[in-house]
Amino acid sequence: MSATLSLAAVLAESARKYPQKIAVVDGQQRVTYETLWREALTCAAGLRDRGVRPGDRVAVQIPNVVDFPRVYFGALALGAVVVPVHLLLTADEVAYTLRDSDARVLVCHPSQAATGQAAAALAGVDVVAPADLLGAEPLATYASRAPEDAAVVLYTSGTTGEPKGAVLTHLNLVMNTIVNVFDANDARSSDVVLGCLPLFHTFGQTVGMNGTFRLGATLVMLARFTGEAALDVMVRENVTVFHGVPTMYVALLAAAEQRAQLSHTAGQHAQLSHTAGQHAQLPQLRLCISGGAALPLAVLEKFNAAFGTSIFEGYGLSETSPTATTNQPHFGTRAGTVGHAIWGVEVEIARPEIEERIELLPAGALGEIVIRGHNVFAGYLNRPDDTAQAIVDGWFRSGDLGTKDADGFITIVDRKKDLVIRGGFNVYPREVEEAVARHPAVMQVAVIGVPDPVHGEEICAVVVRDPGVPLSEDELVEWSKERLGRHKYPRRVHFVEALPLGPSHKVLKRELRRSFS
Numbered sequence: 035m036s037a038t039l040s041l042a043a044v045l046a047e048s049a050r051k052y053p054q055k056i057a058v059v060d061g062q063q064r065v066t067y068e069t070l071w072r073e074a075l076t077c078a079a080g081l082r083d084r085g086v087r088p089g090d091r092v093a094v095q096i097p098n099v100v101d102f103p104r105v106y107f108g109a110l111a112l113g114a115v116v117v118p119v120h121l122l123l124t125a126d127e128v129a130y131t132l133r134d135s136d137a138r139v140l141v142c143h144p145s146q147a148a149t150g151q152a153a154a155a156l157a158g159v160d161v162v163a164p165a166d167l168l169g170a171e172p173l174a175t176y177a178s179r180a181p182e183d184a185a186v187v188l189y190t191s192g193t194t195g196e197p198k199g200a201v202l203t204h205l206n207l208v209m210n211t212i213v214n215v216f217d218a219n220d221a222r223s224s225d226v227v228l229g230c231l232p233l234f235h236t237f238g239q240t241v242g243m244n245g246t247f248r249l250g251a252t253l254v255m256l257a258r259f260t261g262e263a264a265l266d267v268m269v270r271e272n273v274t275v276f277h278g279v280p281t282m283y284v285a286l287l288a289a290a291e292q293r294a295q296l297s298h299t300a301g302q303h304a305q306l307s308h309t310a311g312q313h314a315q316l317p318q319l320r321l322c323i324s325g326g327a328a329l330p331l332a333v334l335e336k337f338n339a340a341f342g343t344s345i346f347e348g349y350g351l352s353e354t355s356p357t358a359t360t361n362q363p364h365f366g367t368r369a370g371t372v373g374h375a376i377w378g379v380e381v382e383i384a385r386p387e388i389e390e391r392i393e394l395l396p397a398g399a400l401g402e403i404v405i406r407g408h409n410v411f412a413g414y415l416n417r418p419d420d421t422a423q424a425i426v427d428g429w430f431r432s433g434d435l436g437t438k439d440a441d442g443f444i445t446i447v448d449r450k451k452d453l454v455i456r457g458g459f460n461v462y463p464r465e466v467e468e469a470v471a472r473h474p475a476v477m478q479v480a481v482i483g484v485p486d487p488v489h490g491e492e493i494c495a496v497v498v499r500d501p502g503v504p505l506s507e508d509e510l511v512e513w514s515k516e517r518l519g520r521h522k523y524p525r526r527v528h529f530v531e532a533l534p535l536g537p538s539h540k541v542l543k544r545e546l547r548r549s550f551s
Contacts, residue, residue, distance in 0.1 A: 037181060038179060039181040039205060039208060040111075040176055040177065040178065040185075040204055040208075041110050041204050041207050041208055041211075041244070042074075042107055042111045042176040042177075043176070043208070044211055044244050044247050045057075045070065045074060045107045046071055046111075046175075048067050048248065049068050049070070049072075051067075051250055052067050052223075052250040053068035054066050054068065055252070056252045057069075057070045057247065057252065057253065058100045058229075058252070058253050059252060059253070059254040059255065059271055060099050060255040061255075063100055067250065070103060070104065070107075072172055073108075073168065074103070074104055074105075074107035074108040075108065075111055075172035075175075076108070076167065076168050076171075076172040076173075077105050077109070077111075077164070077168065078108040078172070078173045078176070079170035079171060079173050080108070080166065080167030080168065080170045081108060081109060081114065081141075081167060082112055082170075082173075084160065085139075086112060086114050086138050086139060087114075087138075088112065088113030088114060088177050089113065089115065089183075089184075090115065091114065091116075091117050091135045091138060092109040092115065092116055092117065092141060093118075093132055093139070094109070094116055094119060094140075094141050095119040095140060095146045095149075095150045096141065096142070096164065097121060097143060097146070097233075097258075098230065098233050098238075098255045099143070099255055099257055100255065101143055101164040101165075103243060105141045105164050106233075108167065110185060111173060111177065112173070112176075112177055113176075114138075115185060115186065115187060116185065117135045117137055117199070118233070118234035118235075119131055119150075119234060120232075120234055120537040121234060121537060122537040123149070123537075124149070125152035125153045127197075128149060128150065128153035129152075129153040129154075129156035129157040131189055132154065132157035134189075134196075134197075134416075135415065137157070137159055138159070139160045139161070140154045140159050140161045141163070141164055142154070142162070143163070144163060179204050181203065181205035181208075182412070183203060184201045184202070184412065185202055185203055185207050186202045186207060187199040187200065187201055188200045188202060188235075188236055188352040190352055198414040198420055199417075200352045200353045200411045200415075201411055201415050202352075202411050202412070203412050206355045206408065206409055206410070206411060206412070207355055209355075209408040210240050210376075211240055211245055211248050212248060213357070213377045214240070214241050214245045214376070215245045215249050217362070218357065218360045218377070219321065219346065220321060221249055222251070223250045223251050225246070225249065225251040225252070225275045226271060226273045226274050226275065227242060227252065227253050227273065227274075227277070228254050228267065228268055228273045229246075229253045229254060229256060230256040230264055230277075230282065231277055231282075231326075232539075236350070236351075236352045237277065237325050237326055238538075240355060240356060241277055241323065241325070241356070241357060242277050254267060254268075254271045254273055259539065260285065261282075261285030261287075261289030261290075262292075264276075264282070264285070264289070265293070265315075265316065268317035269316070272317075273317050273319070274317075274319060274320040274321065275320060275321045275322070276317075276319050276321075276322045276323070277322075278322070278323075278539075279324065279326035279327055279539045279540055280326070280328065280329045280333060281478070281533070281535060283324060283329065283334075283345065284477065284478055287333065287336055288477065290315075290316055290340050291340075293315045293316070316340070317341075319341055319343045321346070322337070322341075322344065322345040323345070323347075323348060324345050324346070324347045324348070325349060325356070326539070326540055327540050327541065328467075329345065329347050330467060330468055331369055331468055331472075332468070332471040333471065334347070334369060344367065346361045347360070347372050347373065348360030348372055348373060349403075349444065353410065353430055354379075354410060354430060354432075355410075356409075357376055357409065358375065358405045358409060359374055359376065359381050360372065360373045360374070361373030362376075368441075368443045370445065371443040371444060372444050372445070373443060374442050374444070375405075375407075375442070375444070379406070380405070380406050381405050381438070381444055382394050382395075382404055382429075382438065383399055383402070383403060383404070383436065383437060384401050384402050384403075384404045384429070385402070386401050386402035386435065386450060389423070389426070391427055392426050392429045392431075397438060397440045398438075398439060399437065400435060402432065402433070402434065402435060402450065403434045403435070403446070404430065405429065405432060406429045411430075433449060433451065434446055434449055435447045435448050435449070435450055435453070446464065447464060447465070448463055448464045452482075452543060454481075454493060455491055456483070456486075456489045456490065456491050456493060457489040457490065458490075461483075461521060463480075463482065463483075463543075464481075465522065466481040466493060466495065466514075466522055466523070467480065469514060469517045469518050470495050472517075473505070473513055475499055475500050475503035475504070475505035476498075476499065476505075477498045478498040479497050480495075480496045480533055480543060481493060481494065481495050481496075482546050482550065484526065484547070484550055485551055492526060493523065493524040493526070494526040494527075494528065494550055495514070495526070495527050495528070496527075496528050496533065496550065497510065497527060497528070498529075498531070498532060507526075507527040510527050511523065528550055533546070534546065
């Protein structure tokens with residue numbers, strides 16, 4: 035008999051080990067592991083009664099509320115494949131996901147009903163609310179699956195064409211969950227984790243939800259992230275672990291600074307970093323993890339000072355389950371890097387211009403980051419040509435440029451497609467962003483290349499200013515000129531109220547290029 039493995043075991047085993055422990059806090063709801071697993075098995079039976087069979091795909095359009103893990107683990111328990119749906123998509127875009135994945139049913143939360151029902155009608159797919167799955171008699175246990183069977187299909191953002199479904203197996207996701215909490219991070223079963231990263235996204239789903247459940251820790255849901263709302267819920271629920279993307283850390287810093295100013299105005303004279311008054315206002319975070327995009331060093335330093343903690347930056351993609359590297363306690367941390375490859379995974383640097391084979395480069399050389407190991411996905415759903423381009427000689431080509439030093443630390447330089455070529459010189463936006471972000475009036479910055487008749491492309495910085503600190507475009511250009519090479523500093527600066535963010539809170543540079551080119 036062949037081996038079996040199911041991602042559903044992540045919740046099933048913690049329900050067996052910690053039945054009365056709180057698994058999820060969702061507003062006033064507190065759901066134990068035993069209850070959550072029973073409800074997942076009930077959802078599994080409800081899906082079965084609607085004709086879903088093992089191997090069928092179940093689309094899930096649910097925000098960060100307790101219904102998400104109920105339905106997610108319910109579909110897995112039945113042996114079905116979960117297709118998480120981005121919540122900011124239009125009905126046409128959701129319909130594309132439903133058709134492309136050949137979804138059998140869409141489980142749609144009432145808050146998403148307008149878009150979900152329209153999409154399901156366009157795609158000819160049945161739609162059901164999570165509550166409608168809870169009436170059946172629960173399954174006795176979860177279905178057995180082969181380790182190589184698909185567990186989740188995650189759709190890429192489609193920045194370079196139509197979104198593609200990345201097929202992740204039970205082995206991919208079980209291994210990434212286990213390695214994240216037992217090898218890569220100092221995670222503990224006593225942790226209280228803020229679940230503010232979208233659960234339809236790989237970071238929030240694997241590192242946040244699944245990692246928390248594997249440990250038997252507690253996940254505190256936050257359906258709509260703002261810095262102020264996150265601080266409130268983290269203080270109220272005694273959250274100790276925060277996972278976020280850089281824009282979230284920026285928002286937390288801004289909210290914390292605002293609280294400090296209000297306290298000072300009220301006569302409490304609380305300093306942001308060093309007073310006891312801070313403890314009533316800011317959460318006592320033990321562990322912070324950043325991923326999804328490059329974290330500016332200036333943000334890391336300010337956050338560590340303000341919150342009295344350390345951010346561990348990591349790196350991964352939907353296609354790598356997601357974690358490939360992270361700064362790890364065992365290897366030590368190095369600010370500005372994404373740390374070492376996780377256990378059982380190899381991360382190297384390959385010559386980027388050679389597409390038909392992998393030619394590895396020596397330590398310190400700049401090239402394309404390539405990855406192989408238990409975390410690499412099974413391929414793109416029904417797209418063998420795209421899969422063959424992405425996986426070459428057993429390595430996954432990330433599309434990211436970076437270096438690996440002699441100590442094994444990986445540094446991300448930029449996306450290959452974000453590279454700006456100004457007058458024949460390569461300019462990496464991340465390097466420019468790191469410099470500009472250090473200006474005291476700059477809250478956020480994104481650097482793009484815009485067409486230029488003389489240089490081909492020109493460097494353009496799109497900046498969110500601190501409203502309390504005056505700054506002009508010319509002043510920022512002059513300031514940058516002193517800190518960057520002549521071909522690197524931004525000649526153009528645009529001030530904006532906010533940077534455009536995607537569903538996973540990453541800055542959408544394609545939108546900026548469309549606006550300012």
